[in-house]
Amino acid sequence: MTASVLKEKLAARIRAHGPITIADYMxxxxxxPEVGYYITRDPxxxxxxxxxxxxxxxxFGELIGAFCLQAYLDLGEPDSFQLVExxxxxxxxxxxxxxxxxxxxxxxxxxxxxLVETSPALRKVQAKTLEKAPLVPVFxxxxxxxxxxxxxxxxxxxxxxxxxxxYVKTADGWRERMIGLxxxxxxxxxxxxxxxxxxxxxxxxxxxxxxxxxxTQPAANAIAQEIGTRLARHGxxxxxxxxxxxxxATGDSLQALYKHTHDDVLAHPGEADLTAHVNFEVLARxxxxxxxxxxxxxEQGEFLLRLGLLERAGALGSDKxxxxxxxxxxxxxxxxxxxxxxxxxxxxxLSGDGRALAPFDM
Ligand code: SAH
Numbered sequence: 001m002t003a004s005v006l007k008e009k010l011a012a013r014i015r016a017h018g019p020i021t022i023a024d025y026m027x028x029x030x031x032x033p034e035v036g037y038y039i040t041r042d043p044x045x046x047x048x049x050x051x052x053x054x055x056x057x058x059x060f061g062e063l064i065g066a067f068c069l070q071a072y073l074d075l076g077e078p079d080s081f082q083l084v085e086x087x088x089x090x091x092x093x094x095x096x097x098x099x100x101x102x103x104x105x106x107x108x109x110x111x112x113x114x115l116v117e118t119s120p121a122l123r124k125v126q127a128k129t130l131e132k133a134p135l136v137p138v139f140x141x142x143x144x145x146x147x148x149x150x151x152x153x154x155x156x157x158x159x160x161x162x163x164x165x166x167y168v169k170t171a172d173g174w175r176e177r178m179i180g181l182x183x184x185x186x187x188x189x190x191x192x193x194x195x196x197x198x199x200x201x202x203x204x205x206x207x208x209x210x211x212x213x214x215x216t217q218p219a220a221n222a223i224a225q226e227i228g229t230r231l232a233r234h235g236x237x238x239x240x241x242x243x244x245x246x247x248x249a250t251g252d253s254l255q256a257l258y259k260h261t262h263d264d265v266l267a268h269p270g271e272a273d274l275t276a277h278v279n280f281e282v283l284a285r286x287x288x289x290x291x292x293x294x295x296x297x298x299e300q301g302e303f304l305l306r307l308g309l310l311e312r313a314g315a316l317g318s319d320k321x322x323x324x325x326x327x328x329x330x331x332x333x334x335x336x337x338x339x340x341x342x343x344x345x346x347x348x349x350l351s352g353d354g355r356a357l358a359p360f361d362m
Pocket of ligand 1: 038044052053054055086087088089090093116117118119122141142155156157158161162
């Protein structure tokens with residue numbers, strides 16, 4: 001089955017049942033069991049559609065390993081805990097994280113490694129990447145299936161892949177943005193009958209001009225709340241890294257990436273990656289609703305520098321060739337520079353019992 005078949009499948013569904021929500025479109029494109037984007041391929045790296053931070057440099061996962069190790073020590077070195085990653089991609093972050101965290105063998109002895117991943121193709125890649133790791137991963141389809149107990153959880157570029165809904169301000173209030181068919185049978189955007197409950201509207205939306213778009217991400221919020229509940233009940237820490245905004249803002253952030261370039265969102269269903277910016281304000285509120293304490297988020301650049309990115313780069317480059325040192329300097333730039341991933345990406349830490357988590361402020 002090819003992805004143009006997915007376009008046809010979507011068109012047939014719209015002809016039969018009417019326009020679909022953006023959330024429905026996103027979920028189908030990314031996770032259709034036969035032709036979904038993540039289900040069928042390994043999208044990362046120079047040959048794929050995009051490159052994530054752990055694929056830029058091992059330093060990223062190593063520094064997150066340092067965060068996890070410190071969190072484990074701060075928890076009083078529990079005898080057992082669940083080390084969870086949501087959406088592990090190629091498994092690179094976890095492999096690098098475990099190398100650093102293994103500096104304390106008790107960490108590995110106490111940890112159960114839980115990978116939450118829906119894609120069979122990526123599960124295979126993750127198992128291969130972690131072949132020599134000190135822990136054997138157990139795979140889960142959903143976070144809710146992960147066993148109980150203290151939790152140390154990381155998620156990098158996971159929440160941006162979860163479906164969003166969009167609402168458009170019209171003369172008749174906020175109405176849900178939908179995807180239907182044009183007269184020529186092509187997928188096209190339209191406005192549906194669904195409405196946003198006024199009580200859900202943030203103050204930023206008052207006086208918004210017609211045509212303004214507001215996004216919601218109920219699937220992401222439900223997971224954040226569940227993480228908050230687990231953290232409050234069993235203790236632990238969570239680290240959520242993604243691009244997005246710290247304060248609720250209006251605007252259309254839905255984007256498609258196809259072979260490293262921006263693409264029309266409706267052009268290649270199932271063949272292009274679809275993402276949306278994460279609303280960290282709402283995500284933090286959901287986690288707090290579950291009982292956890294969100295700490296003030298940091299930008300990725302600041303987070304990595306506080307954890308010792310420059311020191312790690314220096315150590316990694318010492319005694320290496322000029323070319324290797326140059327590549328390490330490039331990686332530092334990409335991960336932390338404001339015009340690269342440094343400020344667009346945000347890091348949210350959640351604490352189970354409200355205690356401090358280095359390197360975050362209270
Ligand atoms: N964290 C990785 C990969 C990010 S891409 C990195 O930084 O490189 C998003 C990942 O989340 C992929 O592994 C994808 O298969 C997975 N994923 C997307 N939607 C998911 C869902 N609903 N449940 C579980 N995993 C999901």
